[in-house]
Amino acid sequence: MKSLLSIARYTFVQQFRNRLYLVVLFFGxxxxxxxxxxxxxxxxxxxxxxxxxxxxxxxxxGIVAVLFGAVTLVLEEMxxxxxxxxxxxxxxxxxxxxxxxxxxxxxxxxxxxxxGVIHVTLLGIKGWSFDPHYLAALxxxxxxxxxxxxxxxxxSLFSSSAVASVVFTLFFSLLGHFGSExxxxxxxxxxxxxxxxxxxxxxxxxxxxxxxxxxxxxIPGSPPLSLWVWGGAYAVLYAAACLSLSIALFSRKEx
Amino acid sequence: xxxxxxAILLNxxxxxxxxxxxxxxxxxxxxxxxxxTVEKGEVFGLLGLNGSGKTTTIKLILGLLFPxxxxxxxxxxxxxxPAAKTKMGYLPEMPYFYRYxxxxxxxxxxxxxxxxxxxxxxxxxxxxxxxxxxTDHAHRPMREYSKGMLQRIGLAQAMLHDPEILIFDEPVxxxxxxxxxxxRELIQSLNAQGKTVFFSSHSISEVEKVCHRVGILVxxxxxxxxxxxxxxxxxxxxxxxxxxxxxxxxxxxxR
Amino acid sequence: MSIKRTVLTAxxxxxxxLFSAQAISTVFFTPRWPLFGAPSMQDNALxxxxxxxxxxxxxxxxxxxxxxLQYYGSEETEHEEGEADSLAAGVSLSFYPxxxxxxxxxxxxxxxxxxxxLFAAGALAFNLNRAEEALSLLxxxxxxxxxxxxxxxxxxAIAFRKSFQMDKVIELLEEAIxxxxxxxxxxxxxxxxxxxxxxxxxxxxxxxxxxETSRDQGYLDAARRQLETLRSMGYTA
Numbered sequence: 001m002k003s004l005l006s007i008a009r010y011t012f013v014q015q016f017r018n019r020l021y022l023v024v025l026f027f028g029x030x031x032x033x034x035x036x037x038x039x040x041x042x043x044x045x046x047x048x049x050x051x052x053x054x055x056x057x058x059x060x061x062g063i064v065a066v067l068f069g070a071v072t073l074v075l076e077e078m079x080x081x082x083x084x085x086x087x088x089x090x091x092x093x094x095x096x097x098x099x100x101x102x103x104x105x106x107x108x109x110x111x112x113x114x115x116g117v118i119h120v121t122l123l124g125i126k127g128w129s130f131d132p133h134y135l136a137a138l139x140x141x142x143x144x145x146x147x148x149x150x151x152x153x154x155x156s157l158f159s160s161s162a163v164a165s166v167v168f169t170l171f172f173s174l175l176g177h178f179g180s181e182x183x184x185x186x187x188x189x190x191x192x193x194x195x196x197x198x199x200x201x202x203x204x205x206x207x208x209x210x211x212x213x214x215x216x217x218x219i220p221g222s223p224p225l226s227l228w229v230w231g232g233a234y235a236v237l238y239a240a241a242c243l244s245l246s247i248a249l250f251s252r253k254e255x
Numbered sequence: 256x257x258x259x260x261x262a263i264l265l266n267x268x269x270x271x272x273x274x275x276x277x278x279x280x281x282x283x284x285x286x287x288x289x290x291x292t293v294e295k296g297e298v299f300g301l302l303g304l305n306g307s308g309k310t311t312t313i314k315l316i317l318g319l320l321f322p323x324x325x326x327x328x329x330x331x332x333x334x335x336x337p338a339a340k341t342k343m344g345y346l347p348e349m350p351y352f353y354r355y356x357x358x359x360x361x362x363x364x365x366x367x368x369x370x371x372x373x374x375x376x377x378x379x380x381x382x383x384x385x386x387x388x389x390t391d392h393a394h395r396p397m398r399e400y401s402k403g404m405l406q407r408i409g410l411a412q413a414m415l416h417d418p419e420i421l422i423f424d425e426p427v428x429x430x431x432x433x434x435x436x437x438x439r440e441l442i443q444s445l446n447a448q449g450k451t452v453f454f455s456s457h458s459i460s461e462v463e464k465v466c467h468r469v470g471i472l473v474x475x476x477x478x479x480x481x482x483x484x485x486x487x488x489x490x491x492x493x494x495x496x497x498x499x500x501x502x503x504x505x506x507x508x509x510r
Numbered sequence: 511m512s513i514k515r516t517v518l519t520a521x522x523x524x525x526x527x528l529f530s531a532q533a534i535s536t537v538f539f540t541p542r543w544p545l546f547g548a549p550s551m552q553d554n555a556l557x558x559x560x561x562x563x564x565x566x567x568x569x570x571x572x573x574x575x576x577x578x579l580q581y582y583g584s585e586e587t588e589h590e591e592g593e594a595d596s597l598a599a600g601v602s603l604s605f606y607p608x609x610x611x612x613x614x615x616x617x618x619x620x621x622x623x624x625x626x627x628l629f630a631a632g633a634l635a636f637n638l639n640r641a642e643e644a645l646s647l648l649x650x651x652x653x654x655x656x657x658x659x660x661x662x663x664x665x666x667a668i669a670f671r672k673s674f675q676m677d678k679v680i681e682l683l684e685e686a687i688x689x690x691x692x693x694x695x696x697x698x699x700x701x702x703x704x705x706x707x708x709x710x711x712x713x714x715x716x717x718x719x720x721x722e723t724s725r726d727q728g729y730l731d732a733a734r735r736q737l738e739t740l741r742s743m744g745y746t747a
Contacts, residue, residue, distance in 0.1 A: 010364050082352060254321060
């Protein structure tokens with residue numbers, strides 16, 4: 001466990017010493033300011049727009065940061081051969097993958113917390129009264145980021161190409177929001193093959209509807225927060241499944 | 256791990272590299288039917304021309320590559336085995352480190368991954384830094400180091416956890432005469448402490464100064480193992496024997 | 511961990527999340543969002559689909575609402591808001607012919623965006639004299655969210671306005687403006703109605719409230735002008 005935490009700690013430090021990462025963070029903060037522009041155009045709905053856009057940007061930047069972080073983390077280390085001196089030590093390969101992943105998501109989540117502070121400050125300036133739904137939305141954004149990160153780690157090991165990993169992960173992430181539509185398609189289709197194909201896609205892709213609290217909390221009859229906890233369990237299990245497969249792939253990698 | 260076991264035992268080791276591209280599979284022979292024993296407390300040199308399989312052999316011992324056929328045992332443990340890895344220290348031909356960390360941070364990181372106890376970590380790090388004469392530079396980030404400095408830190412991390420076997424891949428390549436002397440003295444010093452040293456090289460002069468036995472690889476096959484007493488009594492020395500072996504070896508089969 | 515053990519672990523996790531997905535979906539999967547059908551405005555189809563794809567229906571609806579405001583705020587022709595002549599003649603104003611389409615685009619993305627229904631219905635009914643469009647929009651809102659009873663309140667006000675029962679309209683609008691989601695458009699209309707009826711003190715109070723709470727520059731300017739006029743008549747809030 002000490003070695004796993006060491007890997008996680010190092011990864012965390014590496015992220016914050018990486019200038020590219022800091023640039024991404026800077027732009028994230030900058031775009032928070034852009035939400036003020038949109039808010040100004042929305043007249044009475046200014047606070048709603050800043051609220052929605054801020055949460056959306058927090059999520060998008062989290063996903064971008066974790067996606068590129070995950071892809072470069074493993075692939076870059078394999079290409080730069082810094083991994084040799086780790087794998088020749090008594091470090092189980094699974095610990096390496098999990099440690100890198102944990103360090104990455106923790107660093108991204110902390111960045112998102114910083115963006116959240118900026119966002120709440122902007123909302124406060126615009127007269128927003130604190131809404132507890134905001135606090136509830138944040139953990140689900142972090143969980144989405146964790147799932148995307150796990151997917152990105154898997155695809156980076158599966159494809160060994162940074163571009164392919166990014167494309168596959170984004171594709172899965174986008175499909176993950178289209179669950180209702182895909183299920184509707186499956187129900188309406190008469191072809192057995194297309195039904196099977198769609199249902200397979202629905203099962204394999206991450207179902208982000210279970211984590212999209214920030215978009216649906218206002219809908220009457222939405223499940224109570226206590227049930228959304230199951231969505232959190234789903235996210236943890238999905239990420240764990242991706243990491244397990246990643247460990248299996250990594251266990252057979254030769255260097 | 257008992258004293259009755261040899262330090263390293265390679266049994267009919269074969270490694271075939273397979274690369275597939277657009278459906279076509281190309282195979283390259285790394286090593287073939289390599290059987291070798293390295294006894295405890297021995298300094299063993301693996302000699303061969305470029306592409307003869309030296310690095311492949313070392314990576315198979317360390318568990319960075321997996322054999323196509325045959326087995327690798329370290330202290331009687333079938334590789335890859337975590338317990339065996341605690342007893343091995345590795346210096347790659349060109350050590351790659353994390354650019355953002357200083358030497359001390361890198362060594363602390365590797366120490367944690369190797370399972371070094373916290374209380375002994377600090378003194379141990381300072382001890383190996385002193386051995387490789389890098390104490391004064393240890394606070395600087397690795398990206399500022401020259402090639403020679405990186406090599407020294409590579410040695411430091413290999414010795415950090417006081418392993419019983421040290422495996423060096425081409426440790427003398429690119430060293431100046433002073434560096435060669437220091438490396439030679441270090442190997443002898445480690446051996447004097449009872450450590451087993453296994454290293455690859457194509458520098459015959461350095462090998463014959465420190466090794467007890469030498470194995471000669473030609474095109475993936477171990478052609479001959481020669482003891483110090485044998486080459487010291489031969490007119491042409493180790494160089495003459497090496498040339499005889501290399502020139503008399505048949506062509507490699509390409510599968 | 512051996513590869514067999516790792517794959518087995520992955521298989522167990524996979525079954526676990528399939529199970530939890532199935533269990534969750536019985537609660538989550540009652541479709542609350544409308545399925546993304548043909549977009550109501552082809553020009554913005556890509557933008558709207560993108561919003562759905564990234565799970566940002568709320569923000570996509572916000573953007574659509576901003577575009578609605580920009581459309582409604584654009585100068586089609588010189589006209590006065592509220593409209594005495596057109597009201598009296600019962601003539602529908604043909605300005606902003608696509609206002610209902612813009613509104614439908616926004617609520618098509620987020621059917622629970624109450625403010626869009628209220629704003630657009632208010633503009634259609636009270637400014638543009640297109641009560642039928644307004645009522646149809648409110649009916650769609652009520653269908654999406656029957657619990658939001660203010661749709662009925664606004665529909666009632668519009669219905670009374672159609673039959674020129676202005677006292678009833680005023681009564682219902684007075685109730686509507688008690689709620690924070692009442693658009694300043696309706697406050698402005700109520701202020702104008704009070705002013706036309708000679709209730710200048712009440713009109714001044716309403717315009718003062720708009721000045722203190724609204725974020726829309728257009729309504730702030732209109733409220734300022736109205737207060738100037740009322741002040742010159744000796745009435746202050």
